[in-house]
Amino acid sequence: MNPAGHPDVKPYDALLVLSFGGPEKPEDVVPFLENVTRGRGIPRERLEEVGQHYFLFGGKSPINDQNRALIAALEQDLAEQGIDLPVYFGNRNWDPYLADTLRRMTADGISRAAVLATSAYSSWSSCRQYRENLWDAVQEVPGAPRLDKLRQYYNHPGFIEPVVDACLAALAQLPAGGDAARLVFVTHSIPTAMAETSGSEDGRGQPRPAYVPQHLSAADEVAARVRAATGQDRRHDLVYCSRSGAPSTPWLEPDVNDHLEELARDGVTQVVLVPIGFVSDHMEVIYDLDTEALATAERLGVQAVRAATPGVDPRFVAMVRDLLLERSAAERGEEAERAAVGSMPAGPDLCGAGCCPNPRGPRPALCGLDS
Numbered sequence: 463m464n465p466a467g468h469p470d471v472k473p474y475d476a477l478l479v480l481s482f483g484g485p486e487k488p489e490d491v492v493p494f495l496e497n498v499t500r501g502r503g504i505p506r507e508r509l510e511e512v513g514q515h516y517f518l519f520g521g522k523s524p525i526n527d528q529n530r531a532l533i534a535a536l537e538q539d540l541a542e543q544g545i546d547l548p549v550y551f552g553n554r555n556w557d558p559y560l561a562d563t564l565r566r567m568t569a570d571g572i573s574r575a576a577v578l579a580t581s582a583y584s585s586w587s588s589c590r591q592y593r594e595n596l597w598d599a600v601q602e603v604p605g606a607p608r609l610d611k612l613r614q615y616y617n618h619p620g621f622i623e624p625v626v627d628a629c630l631a632a633l634a635q636l637p638a639g640g641d642a643a644r645l646v647f648v649t650h651s652i653p654t655a656m657a658e659t660s661g662s663e664d665g666r667g668q669p670r671p672a673y674v675p676q677h678l679s680a681a682d683e684v685a686a687r688v689r690a691a692t693g694q695d696r697r698h699d700l701v702y703c704s705r706s707g708a709p710s711t712p713w714l715e716p717d718v719n720d721h722l723e724e725l726a727r728d729g730v731t732q733v734v735l736v737p738i739g740f741v742s743d744h745m746e747v748i749y750d751l752d753t754e755a756l757a758t759a760e761r762l763g764v765q766a767v768r769a770a771t772p773g774v775d776p777r778f779v780a781m782v783r784d785l786l787l788e789r790s791a792a793e794r795g796e797e798a799e800r801a802a803v804g805s806m807p808a809g810p811d812l813c814g815a816g817c818c819p820n821p822r823g824p825r826p827a828l829c830g831l832d833s
Contacts, residue, residue, distance in 0.1 A: 467544070468543065468544030468545060469543055469544065469545055469783075469787055470787075470790060470791075470794075471545055471547055471576075471786060471787065471790045472790060472794065473574050473790070473793055473794070474547065474574055474575060474576045474610075474786070474789075474790055474793075475547070475548075475572055475573055475574060475575070476547060476548050476549070476550055476567060476570075476572040476574075476575040476576075476607070477536065477540075477547055477548070477549045477550070477575060477576050477577075477578065477782075477786060478549075478550045478551075478552055478563065478567070478575045478576070478577045478578070478609065479529055479532065479533055479536070479549060479550070479551050479552070479578050479580065480552050480553075480554070480560065480577050480578065480579045480580070480592055480595075480596070480611075481525060481526075481529050481551075481552075481553050481554070481579070481580040482525060482553065482554055482555060482580070482581075482744075483497075483525065483526070483553030483554055483555035483556030483557070483559075484516075484522075484523025484524070484525040484526055484555075484556055484744075484745065485516055485521060485522060485523055485556065486522055486523075486526060486556075486557075487520075487521050487522060488516075488517060488520070488521025488522075489521070490521065490556070491513040491516045491517065491521050492506070492509050492510060492513055494523075494555060494556050495509040495512060495513060496509060497555040497556065498555050512706070515745060515749045516745065518749065518753070519745075519748065519749075523744070523745050524742075524743055524744070524745070524748060525742070525744050525745070526553075526556070528742040528743065528744075528773065529551060529580065529742075530551070531773075531774050532580075532742070532773075532774055532779070533549050533551055535774040535776075535779045536549050536779055536782055536783075537549050539776075539779045539780060539782075539783055540783060543783065545783070547786075548570070548572075550563050550566070550567055550572075550575070551563065552564070552599075554591075554592065554595045560595055560596070560599040561598075561599040561602040561603055564599050564600065564602075564603040564606045564607070565603050567606075567607055568603055568604075568605050568606055568607065572607045573607050573608065574607055574608040574609075574610070575607050575608070575609055575610070576610050576611075576612055576785075576786050576789055576790070577596065577609050577610060577611045577612060577829070578612050578782055578785070578786075579592045579611060579612075580741050580742070581741070582614060582615050582616040582621060582739075582741060583614060583616050583649075583660075583672075583673055583676050583677065583739065584614055584660045584661050584672040584673055584676060584809070584813075584817070584818055585652055585656055585657065585660040585672070585673040585818050586652075586656050586659075586660070586818045586819065586820055586821060587650075587652055587656065588650075588652075588673070589614065589813065589817075589818055590813065590817060590818035590819070590820065590827055590830075591820070592611070593611060593813065593827035593828050593829050593830060594820065594825050594826070594827045596609050596611070596827070596828040596829065597825075597826045597827050597828045600828065609828055609829065610789060610793070610811075610829060611828070611829035612782075612785040612786065612789055612811075613785065613789070613808065613809045613810060613811055614676070614809040615781060615785060616676050616677070616679075616680045617676070617679060617680060617683070617802045617803055617804045617806055617808070618781050618784070618785070618801055618802060618803075618808075619777070619781075619801055619802075619803050620772075620777045620778050620779075620780055620781025620782075620784065620801075621680075621741070621772055621778060621781060622680065622683055622684060622687070622803055622804070623687075623777050624770075624772040624773075624775035624777055624778055625680075625684050625736065625738060625769070625771075625772065626684050626687040626688060626691070628736070628769040628770040628771070628772075629645065629684060629688050629734055629736055629769050630688060630691055630692070631769070631770070632734045632736075632767040632768065632769040632770075633688075633692070633734060633767075635767045636732050636734075636765055636767055637732075637765065639692075640732055640734065640767075641694065641732075642730075642731050642732045643696060643732035643733060643734050644696060644697055644698065644699065644725060644730050644732065644733050644734070645681075645684075645685055645688065645696055645697070645698035645699070645734050645736055646698070646699050646701055646718065646721065646722075646725075646733050646734065646735050646736065647677070647680075647681040647684070647698060647699065647700045647701070647736045647738040648700075648701055648702065648703050648718050648735055648736065648737050648738065648739065648750075648751060648755075649677050649700070649702060649703070649737075649738055649739025649740070650702065650703065650704050650739050650740075650746060651702035651703060651704060651705045651713045651714045651715070651717070652673065652713065652714060653707060653711055653712065653713050653714075653821070654712040654713060654714055655712070655821065656673075656818075656821055657671055657673045657674055657714055658670065658671045659671070659818065659819055660672040660673035660818050661673070661814075661817060661818065662810075662813065662814025662815070662816065662817040663814070663816060672818075674700070674714070675806070676806065677700055677738060677739065678700055679804040679805045679806045680738055680804060681698060681700050681736075681738055682698075682804065682805065683803055683804035683805075684736065684738065685698040699721065700738075701716050701717065701718045701721040702714045702715060702716065702717060702718065703717065703718050703746055703750040703751065703755070704746045704750050705717065718735070718750070718751070718755045718758075719754060719755055719758045722755065722758050722759055722762060722764060722766075723758070723762065725764065726762040726763065726764050730764065731763075731764060731765060732764070732765045732766070733759060733764055733765070733766040733767075734766070734767055734768075734769055735751050735755055735756075735766060735767070735768045735769065736769045737751060737768070737769065737771055740771050741771060741772055741773070741778070742771050742772070742773045743770075743771055743773070747768075747771060751768050752768055755768075756768065784801060788800055788801075789811060792811055812829065812830055812831050813827075813829060813830035813831065814830065814831055814832075815830065815831045815832040816832060817830060817831075817832075
């Protein structure tokens with residue numbers, strides 16, 4: 463506590479919400495996809511094909527509005543706890559760009575900020591790439607504040623508990639309370655080579671591979687809590703969506719649509735799709751699940767409901783505050799409780815040396831032991 467009796471967030475004087483970004487109008491779509499895929503040699507024709515997913519929703523991704531809602535909820539939560547801390551918003555791939563946000567923070571006199579990435583797991587694309595982007599942005603902005611990325615939170619109760627309640631609500635939408643339902647946990651597919659090198663090899667934090675085990679730990683914990691709440695032991699699976707690489711490159715499988723086909727052949731009649739890999743309703747959720755996967759289930763005669771993401775659930779918002787206070791205490795050299803549930807411990811504050819390497823070669827990154 464600080465002298466006024468409020469939670470102490472020193473040494474931080476700001477919180478930065480760092481996200482992926484998304485187009486806000488139709489003319490943004492292809493330029494946004496060019497930003498995302500820069501350096502990968504993907505033809506414009508392919509980008510325009512992928513862009514059709516966005517055009518189905520008016521050419522706008524939901525992600526920026528969701529992050530603005532999260533920031534508003536965080537500002538309210540912090541204020542209610544007596545924490546006077548500005549919250550900033552920066553994106554990797556679209557406005558507000560991270561470097562522009564750092565320029566504003568610098569002009570506002572911010573000296574040190576905690577960073578919440580809107581991605582809960584360990585891999586190059588879900589963690590280290592954010593850290594590389596932080597490095598790049600800091601190089602662009604003279605006098606930029608020091609940035610400390612908050613740890614992975616896939617197993618924090620503030621993430622898990624909203625997912626459990628979302629599963630229970632989804633089951634209640636199915637006939638007979640979803641007695642026959644299979645829980646199908648869905649996350650973003652990544653190349654298998656990236657999955658195998660996710661995490662750290664140096665003994666600090668969770669060793670390689672981390673991406674799939676972290677998801678399995680979260681899914682197992684959610685399934686166990688659903689079982690405790692309903693008194694029914696349902697089978698559950700981890701599957702993937704949003705593969706975007708060359709067909710010759712192995713990616714994590716099975717795809718959610720292929721898995722639904724297999725479940726239908728096995729006589730499964732009810733499914734709850736649980737987007738365990740996402741903190742809010744990203745395009746991968748509203749297109750890959752709400753549009754494609756639910757259409758697949760309907761074609762197969764499988765009753766399917768999609769569970770909600772944490773979004774701005776008060777427990778998820780409070781989780782961010784908890785991570786901020788935990789890291790603040792650690793930076794002051796104080797002991798802090800590190801909340802974690804399931805089979806894996808709380809992750810480290812600093813990513814290990816060589817953690818989640820860039821598949822295209824080494825690049826500097828902030829917020830790690832090799833920074």
